[in-house]
Amino acid sequence: xxxxxxxxxxxxxxxxxxxxxxxxxxxxxxxxxxxxxxxxxxxxxxxxxxxxxxxxxxxxxxxxxxxxxxxxxxxxxxxxxxxxxxxxxxxxxxxxxxxxxxxxxxxxxxxxxxxxxxxxxxxxxxxxxxxxxxxxxxxxxxxxxxxxxxxxxxxxxxxxxxxxxxxxxxxxxxxxxxxxxxxxxxxxxxxxxxxxxxxxxxxxxxxxxxxxxxxxxxxxxxxxxxxxxxxxxxxxxxxxxxxxxxxxxxxxxxxxxxxxxxxxxxxxxxxxxxxxxxxxxxxxxxxxxxxxxxxxxxxxxxxxxxxxxxxxxxxxxxxxxxxxxxxxxxxxxxxxxxxxxxxxxxxxxxxxxxxxxxxxxxxxxxxxxxxxxxxxxxxxxxxxxxxxxxxxxxxxxxxxxxxxxxxxxxxxxxxxxxxxxxxxxxxxxxxxxxxxxxxxxxxxxxxxxxxxxxxxxxxxxxxxxxxxxxxxxxxxxxxxxxxxxxxxxxxxxxxxxxxxxxxxxxxxxxxxxxx
Amino acid sequence: xxxxxxxxxxxxxxxxxxxxxxxxxxxxxxxxxxxxxxxxxxxxxxxxxxxxxxxxxxxxxxxxxxxxxxxxxxxxxxxxxxxxxxxxxxxxxxxxxxxxxxxxxxxxxxxxxxxxxxxxxxxxxxxxxxxxxxxxxxxxxxxxxxxxxxxxxxxxxxxxxxxxxxxxxxxxxxxxxxxxxxxxxxxxxxxxxxxxxxxxxxxxxxxxxxxxxxxxxxxxxxxxxxxxxxxxxxxxxxxxxxxxxxxxxxxxxxxxxxxxxxxxxxxxxxxxxxxxxxxxxxxxxxxxxxxxxxxxxxxxxxxxxxxxxxxxxxxxxxxxxxxxxxxxxxxxxxxxxxxxxxxxxxxxxxxxxxxxxxxxxxxxxxxxxxxxxxxxxxxxxxxxxxxxxxxxxxxxxxxxxx
Numbered sequence: 006x007x008x009x010x011x012x013x014x015x016x017x018x019x020x021x022x023x024x025x026x027x028x029x030x031x032x033x034x035x036x037x038x039x040x041x042x043x044x045x046x047x048x049x050x051x052x053x054x055x056x057x058x059x060x061x062x063x064x065x066x067x068x069x070x071x072x073x074x075x076x077x078x079x080x081x082x083x084x085x086x087x088x089x090x091x092x093x094x095x096x097x098x099x100x101x102x103x104x105x106x107x108x109x110x111x112x113x114x115x116x117x118x119x120x121x122x123x124x125x126x127x128x129x130x131x132x133x134x135x136x137x138x139x140x141x142x143x144x145x146x147x148x149x150x151x152x153x154x155x156x157x158x159x160x161x162x163x164x165x166x167x168x169x170x171x172x173x174x175x176x177x178x179x180x181x182x183x184x185x186x187x188x189x190x191x192x193x194x195x196x197x198x199x200x201x202x203x204x205x206x207x208x209x210x211x212x213x214x215x216x217x218x219x220x221x222x223x224x225x226x227x228x229x230x231x232x233x234x235x236x237x238x239x240x241x242x243x244x245x246x247x248x249x250x251x252x253x254x255x256x257x258x259x260x261x262x263x264x265x266x267x268x269x270x271x272x273x274x275x276x277x278x279x280x281x282x283x284x285x286x287x288x289x290x291x292x293x294x295x296x297x298x299x300x301x302x303x304x305x306x307x308x309x310x311x312x313x314x315x316x317x318x319x320x321x322x323x324x325x326x327x328x329x330x331x332x333x334x335x336x337x338x339x340x341x342x343x344x345x346x347x348x349x350x351x352x353x354x355x356x357x358x359x360x361x362x363x364x365x366x367x368x369x370x371x372x373x374x375x376x377x378x379x380x381x382x383x384x385x386x387x388x389x390x391x392x393x394x395x396x397x398x399x400x401x402x403x404x405x406x407x408x409x410x411x412x413x414x415x416x417x418x419x420x421x422x423x424x425x426x427x428x429x430x431x432x433x434x435x436x437x438x439x440x441x442x443x444x445x446x447x448x449x450x451x452x453x454x455x456x457x458x459x460x461x462x463x464x465x466x467x468x469x470x471x472x473x474x475x476x477x478x479x480x481x482x483x484x485x486x487x488x489x490x491x492x493x494x495x496x497x498x499x500x501x502x503x504x505x506x507x508x509x510x511x512x513x514x515x516x517x518x519x520x
Numbered sequence: 521x522x523x524x525x526x527x528x529x530x531x532x533x534x535x536x537x538x539x540x541x542x543x544x545x546x547x548x549x550x551x552x553x554x555x556x557x558x559x560x561x562x563x564x565x566x567x568x569x570x571x572x573x574x575x576x577x578x579x580x581x582x583x584x585x586x587x588x589x590x591x592x593x594x595x596x597x598x599x600x601x602x603x604x605x606x607x608x609x610x611x612x613x614x615x616x617x618x619x620x621x622x623x624x625x626x627x628x629x630x631x632x633x634x635x636x637x638x639x640x641x642x643x644x645x646x647x648x649x650x651x652x653x654x655x656x657x658x659x660x661x662x663x664x665x666x667x668x669x670x671x672x673x674x675x676x677x678x679x680x681x682x683x684x685x686x687x688x689x690x691x692x693x694x695x696x697x698x699x700x701x702x703x704x705x706x707x708x709x710x711x712x713x714x715x716x717x718x719x720x721x722x723x724x725x726x727x728x729x730x731x732x733x734x735x736x737x738x739x740x741x742x743x744x745x746x747x748x749x750x751x752x753x754x755x756x757x758x759x760x761x762x763x764x765x766x767x768x769x770x771x772x773x774x775x776x777x778x779x780x781x782x783x784x785x786x787x788x789x790x791x792x793x794x795x796x797x798x799x800x801x802x803x804x805x806x807x808x809x810x811x812x813x814x815x816x817x818x819x820x821x822x823x824x825x826x827x828x829x830x831x832x833x834x835x836x837x838x839x840x841x842x843x844x845x846x847x848x849x850x851x852x853x854x855x856x857x858x859x860x861x862x863x864x865x866x867x868x869x870x871x872x873x874x875x876x877x878x879x880x881x882x883x884x885x886x887x888x889x890x891x892x893x894x895x896x897x898x899x900x901x902x903x904x905x906x907x908x909x910x911x912x913x914x915x916x917x918x919x920x921x922x
Contacts, residue, residue: 006838041863041875041918051872051891052674053801139524164536169526175538184526231894238895252837253875254863254918274837274919293560303555311553319564328802398563402571402604403636410680417680432681433802444568451564462542462549470543 008278009035009250011508012270014257015285017045017447018494019484021240022501023283023508025083028249030509035279036241036249037272039256044237045285045447046454047494052434055326055379059438060454061233062340062369062389063092063226065201065217066495074224076495079502080240084247087239088230090375095119095222098342099423102193108347110194111338114225127190137185137195141219144170144212151469174212174466181211193347200342200367202491203317203391203455205349210464213491220495228374233494257284260296260481267480280515281508283501285485287316287450288476302477312463318455318492319392319440323413324385326434331372331384335426339373342366343419359396360408366390366416368424386428388416392440394451400441409437449486456487465491472507482508571603573670574921576611578602580664581639589645589693589727590657591629595638597665602635605671607704608697608779608807611640612669612865614922617655622856623864624652627781627807628671629696629728631703640671643727645693667922669865675781675807677701677712682777683803687769688716689761689790691782695727697807698781702732706739715743715769717761719786721750745769760789763796780806808868811850811889811906818886825884825910833914834860835879851876851883851904851915861920862904869906874917878902881913 013024016038024036042048046060066074067089073081097111110126112119120134147167151158163171173181182192196206198218206214229235245251252274260282261269269278284291289309292301327334344352344365355362372384379385400408413435421427440452447454459465468475468489476483484504490496582593596602605628612625630641647653660666675697677686688698695718704710720726723746732744747757747765757765770776778799780790787809794804812818816826828847832854833840845854852874855862864874869889878900885892889906896902904915 041873049893049895051870051893056893136524136526140526143524160540168536169524171536171539173526175542181526231898234893235895235898238899238901242899251877251916252919253916254920255837256919256921272837272919273921274839289558290560292558295560298557301558304550306555306558307553308550309558310556311550328800394562394564398567400567402567405567405571405604406606410678414680429680431802433800435678435681440564441568441571444562444565445572448565450560450562452568462546464542467542467546471546474543474547 006275006277009033010279010512011035011281011283012037012277012279013283013285014270015039015045015485016043016237016241016251017285017485018047018237018497019486019488019501019504020045020283020285021237021244022079022083022498023285023484023505024244024249025085025240025247026502026505027283027509028244028247029083032509032512034249035252035277036244037252037255037257037270037277039254039448040446041253042234042237043241043253044234046443047233047237049232049234050436052326052436055383055385055434056232056234057324057326057385057436058228058232058371058387059322059324060320061228061494062367063221064228064494065226066220066224067227068224072224074220074495076498079498083240083243085239085243087235089227090230092226092228092339092374094339095225096197096340096342097338098194098197098344098347100342100344100347102190103346103348104189108193112194114222116223119222123191123194126194127188130188130191133185133187134191137187138219140169140173140185141215143167144174144215145219147174148212148216148466170212174210176211177207178209178211178214179206182206196347196349197342199349200365200391201493202459204458204460205353207350208460210459210466213459213465217493228371230375230377257286257295260291262297262300265300265479267478281480281512282482283504283508284481284483285501286448286483287456287485287487288483289450290448291481291483296478296481300478305476308475312457315458316394316449316451316453316456317458317460319394319397319452320389320438320443320454321392321409321412321440322387322389322438323416324387324436324438325428325432326379326383326385327428327431328383328433329431330382331370334384334428334431336370336373336384336386339370341368341424343368343416343423356391357393359393360412360415363390363393364415364419366419368416368420383433388413388420390416392452394440397440397452405439405441409439413437454486455492456485459491465489480511571670573603575614576602576668576670578640578666578668580660580662580666583660583662586643586727587725589643591641591643592660593630594640594642594666594668599638601638602640603670604635605632606676607632607700607710608676609671609673610697611642611671614667615652615656617652619859620856621859621861622652623867625866627675627697627700629699631700631707632709633704633707643693643696645727672865672871673807674870675779675805677710679712681802682712682805683775685713685771685774685776686715687766687776687778688714689719689766689778689780689782690716691719691786693727694782694786694807698779699728699731702735702739702742705741706735713741713771715745715771717745717747717757717765717769719747719749719761719782722748723751723753723756743769761793763793766793766797775803777803777805780804784809784812808866808870810867811869812886815848815884815886815908818884820887821884822910825908830881830909830912832909832912834858835914835916836860836862837919845909845913847909849908851902851907851909851913854909855904855917860917862917863920864905867905869903872903874904875901876904876918877916879914879916881909881911883907883913884910
């Protein structure tokens with residue numbers, strides 16, 4: 006068995022990113038993945054004549070070649086190449102404003118276009134919207150400064166250049182909207198993005214919201230031409246090309262330590278010696294099942310308990326492959342958010358109340374962004390919502406299949422009632438992925454692809470500030486949606502790079518100390 | 521930016537402190553929590569694992585002999601319930617035979633209800649000249665242990681997709697998934713109307729005759745029509761299953777879906793018959809059959825490769841083997857002959873379980889088994905179960921868990 010400098014466990018977005026960063030830095034790196042495909046949620050599956058995208062709606066922070074976002078820059082630096090389609094509209098939302106009146110709005114990408122359209126729906130909102138975008142920009146610049154300063158941000162610079170970020174960043178998005186005196190209808194429309202982070206506007210830190218929404222609107226969103234399996238396979242093959250080793254069907258069972266420092270991984274293909282592991286695994290699983298209990302610091306147990314072991318975004322997605330084109334079905338929008346209220350806190354409560362109260366879903370038609378997504382005269386659509394953990398925890402195998410089909414039927418009915426689009430009678434292939442499915446394939450607690458909720462005290466910026474304090478196991482760092490940047494393709498790709506950089510720094514320091 | 525002065529809290533200066541103190545606030549919340557042990561156990565994950573275990577270790581509980589076939593009743597070695605399934609799904613058996621380690625998939629013919637009592641049943645029919653079926657029939661005894669996959673496959677009824685009226689077309693041992701469906705309907709687990717046209721050579725050859733007729737007697741949603749190709753008898757249809765025969769048994773001109781499971785010859789015969797029905801693709805579903813045994817008859821086969829032997833370098837994690845493969849057999853068969861623990865399940869190119877990276881060399885893949893993802897085609901990933909070597913190869917296969 007060869008020895009490796011670094012073993013990356015799990016080829017999800019963060020694992021792939023971390024592996025590429027380590028290999029590029031010249032470290033002998035092994036990427037192991039328990040499944041026989043890479044990507045974790047960034048994968049695809051084939052049914053009949055269709056290839057289905059399981060998770061990616063819109064890649065954030067990618068942007069066009071002449072205005073690249075962080076993710077495009079990172080993939081370029083890795084040398085990962087693939088073809089992309091732009092999602093030109095931000096979203097359509099069919100819901101109710103918080104005053105109860107009906108809402109059906111379609112928002113375009115591009116800051117000016119977005120503000121213009123908002124003025125149409127909410128006359129007189131322009132000035133406030135421009136202020137909001139100016140604030141978004143300051144927050145983004147501030148985050149860039151803090152990130153570049155690597156934990157040594159100068160408070161004088163922060164106060165001089167980013168005062169509004171400091172004034173708003175620690176508050177909830179709703180508080181900041183109210184302080185800006187943003188018209189309520191604007192707030193309702195802007196709250197649409199809450200579900201991408203899984204935390205409602207009353208508990209989601211403004212700094213996190215601002216960073217994401219500004220990127221979506223200013224750079225629009227992108228999807229790979231051939232599902233996110235193309236992205237994860239392109240990353241895998243680039244890693245291989247750089248000299249990295251990849252073992253599929255290889256599952257880490259236990260992390261091995263010499264004293265308090267990691268020295269290897271036990272897998273189904275044998276014990277692998279290494280100096281460092283970057284684990285694309287939720288920390289609760291690592292601490293609970295994969296390492297000696299006596300090596301887990303008290304504070305880490307407290308951190309887990311403080312979070313209440315509550316995960317965010319347990320996915321439920323129904324996929325439908327249809328034997329009719331989007332035009333024939335009357336589908337014009339790439340993504341339609343369907344909900345009963347724009348009040349995100351109320352929506353969150355309904356979701357957590359279970360399938361009876363949950364009527365929130367994001368309806369997506371991939372062919373709108375990519376006309377070649379499926380054979381001519383067909384299209385692929387999906388509904389995505391969240392599951393309540395208790396309900397899916399209690400469910401028996403006997404009831405499982407009917408239960409998930411009934412839930413999917415609810416979304417088909419909702420779509421028809423709210424938009425007139427009727428998919429029944431055209432379904433050629435279908436599949437339903439519940440929290441059980443995501444738990445099965447990704448191993449994530451409760452089927453949560455969002456990691457821990459980035460809620461209140463545990464927000465993205467607060468986690469970033471404590472990067473050096475959390476997870477102090479020597480030679481072992483978790484990467485992924487449970488990490489500092491939270492959930493999402495862009496966040497996890499960035500997280501993988503960030504944590505790999507820290508691992509590389511650790512290794513260098515230890516080697517220096519050994520001399 | 522100077523004109524922007526956003527104030528959220530009461531006093532602007534305190535907000536800056538609030539920002540700076542985010543980490544302190546967080547630490548306070550963490551320190552206030554108890555240092556309780558982390559279990560890493562979540563009910564949703566336990567459920568997922570119970571429904572989709574890595575593998576099952578089953579023992580033969582009972583053997584029922586039927587003509588040239590045997591039904592093997594399998595139970596969980598640990599005595600606990602078995603994973604529930606959709607009627608029509610199959611399990612894949614891992615069988616050490618001589619020096620080989622082979623995989624064969626068999627549709628479950630029992631009701632999903634029996635899984636809750638810890639029982640599955642599969643039926644194996646004699647297959648003269650075949651390698652596995654006859655060995656199972658002669659060697660497998662009550663009390664034997666066998667490693668299998670959990671139930672899987674897409675040949676099942678889905679009410680959102682399929683018409684309420686299903687015309688099942690079965691030939692020979694292709695009856696097994698339909699028997700499971702009939703039992704599931706009878707048990708109230710599935711809710712659709714199944715009219716089964718079941719082709720056999722003679723009355724004598726009909727598998728599960730008694731069971732099928734009994735279910736049809738007690739369950740109004742299930743009908744069975746026996747179609748005998750080599751015998752003409754009252755009470756039976758005679759000849760082959762045709763478009764005409766299908767239409768004869770469609771009830772009340774209502775829409776219907778056609779499900780097909782049978783031997784390769786039946787698929788070839790029925791293809792033009794199904795076309796005559798003019799059904800949209802979504803109303804015709806078939807269980808995939810094993811990859812062809814005569815690849816050189818497929819369109820696009822490079823004839824110069826026929827009858828050749830190639831050397832294959834196989835990598836799996838840190839291990840490496842050098843083996844010989846015949847161009848007339850899928851790469852998977854060469855791996856199995858070498859006794860390599862290679863992942864595989866459906867053996868038809870559908871499940872993707874054997875997905876491997878072709879690092880060097882070329883293979884031929886029959887069009888009907890080409891079910892790879894776009895990026896897998898682009899980046900040279902193959903399904904060894906239906907890829908025939910046409911040169912020397914280097915392949916990297918995934919690990920296994922049993």
